[in-house]
Amino acid sequence: MTKSHSIRIGITGFGKMGLLHTAILNGFEDSKVVAVSDPSPMITKVLSNLNPNIHAYEDLSEMLEKEPLDAVVIASPVSFHESAALACIEKGIPFFMEKPLVAHLQQGKNICAALEKKPTPHMIGFMCRYIEAFQKGQEVVLSKALGRLHRVSASIYVAQLFNKGVGWRYDRKVSGGGVLLSQGSHVLDLLTWYFGKITRVNAEVTSLYSSEIEDAAHVMLEFQSGLRGVLDCCWSKRFHRTPETRIEVAGDNGTLTVTDDGISLYLDESASGYQKGWTNLTAPELYQGVEVDVGGGQYTRELRDFLNILKTGKPSPITAQQALHVQHVIEAAYLSAERKGTPEVI
């Protein structure tokens, strides 16, 4: 396929993630970025001057009006996700949207309602599902090698905030929440991918440096299957240079630990093709090369899957409906924390 026949992409929100998605989609053989929109034009204008094949806009609706686009990538701050998604749905343009789904549950419901009325190909960017170790972990869980599951314990920590935060992430109106929504949503997405829907939570949250949002959260989870567990998140955790996720699950036949760096499985008896005793798989063993790598293979793989939806019409692997469930869980956790940890049903 030549570039002139390739899938034409528009990007809205040209910050770090917008830049990353632009580079990957422009690097692919079969897609190209033709327009970017961002209300603050400094960087987009520079880009467009240096690469005239990419047009710059300050306003998403103007970009949608003027550019013939095959798909849009939404990478604006969270509170702008709803209006951007609704604009794409109205025009029938497929969209890839960054996580978390929205800032407030109601916005997510609005998106899902619009999609129900007018189904539009889309995908939400919970990229942890495209990290090799988490994929392997899911394989082990679905294989039922662990037998009856006892408990799951998960965490995500990063050394990000040790002063009062500056920027939209720390402004509740724009972000919708703190570490639980920003980072914890990745883990909740993985947990529902591994173990199914969550039906009940209770939670406590702590603000260490922020006044409007939580810097740490501790959430007790109950799944539809009856499995129980806990998620702990904190973005003021020393010595975690990059976000580190850990999921530990125990069952009648053994235990499984999954981190960004690999998996470690112990089984009392061999089961589902996994050997008795320890199976350790590290990042070098699990690594899979990608066609274009900018900032990590997971971003390439998720965008490749998105393009596959467009090309083959196959169903989206991560729908707004799935992301809405994560949003529900988080909203319930906030409510529980406000009520001093009372259980909330989802």
Add this chain to the structure above:
Amino acid sequence: MTTKIDSIILGHNPFFGIDHLSAQRGNEKSQRFEDVGKIIEVLKHSHSLGARGMMMSTHPRAQSVSKAILEDSVLSSSWRVYPLVPYIQKYVRGSNEKGLGNLLVETLSQATLGQKLGLLLRGGKGLITKDLKQLVELLVDIEMLPFQKLNLGAIFLHDVVTDLVFNLGLDNAFEYFRDHVQKKYGVPAAFVTKNLPAIHRKFKANGWLDSPIMASLNSVGFYVNPSIEACQEALFDPNLNFVAMNSLASGHLSPDDAYKFLARYPALRSVVVGVSRKESATQTIGAMSRHLKFELPPQEKL
């Protein structure tokens, strides 16, 4: 410009607490090296085995390491530093707080480079292609401030920037970086990438193969994109000045196996390897001298 870089270049990651295999291991190493004297010990030991250079980012700890190198009688005269620019973490943090555009303006305004600041005032509205040259030059100079007195071997552009610039289609920026580094700093401009085949094709087409290109290479394909097979054309190009990183696949491979594998590639000029202890330096550098056709300085006893 002829490309002459050291065959063995120590990586900075273990000294700064970065471990690609295990974050926990990285933290442990970081603790061990809080005492800069311990880093210097490893450097001098490696020097005695024939290593003459190290990579260095502007990590907060880099300044004390630079100072210690300059104060050491052996290292100050015969140890070359290979800066890796820019220090990405700083930019990611800054852009979270201020947005990319403001960050750029703020970064540039740190420069005490008087007349060039006119560029900034136009920067917001109408930065155009010819301004890009000045912009690249300014950014390089700002990033190089911490390395002023050190002996340089080459200046490496961080893979995040190389791969962004390439995929965004901003080839001019590469040219400006090459010209400026060679003219002002008198060393080769070098590039780290996660996409070796694509960068090799581009650099070959543009006649830029004098610039060393660094990418991951190991027999298990860890961080090798898109695959080892797809890299063969580049790795068998004798005109490519290839620098291998991740050769031990984060400790997954033994040095002997790792360097036997690298030895088959005619493009290989140099290996960047992280060592965190004297014993591992002895083992790793020993394996390199056994398997690779590197010319090392004569061994000396400290």
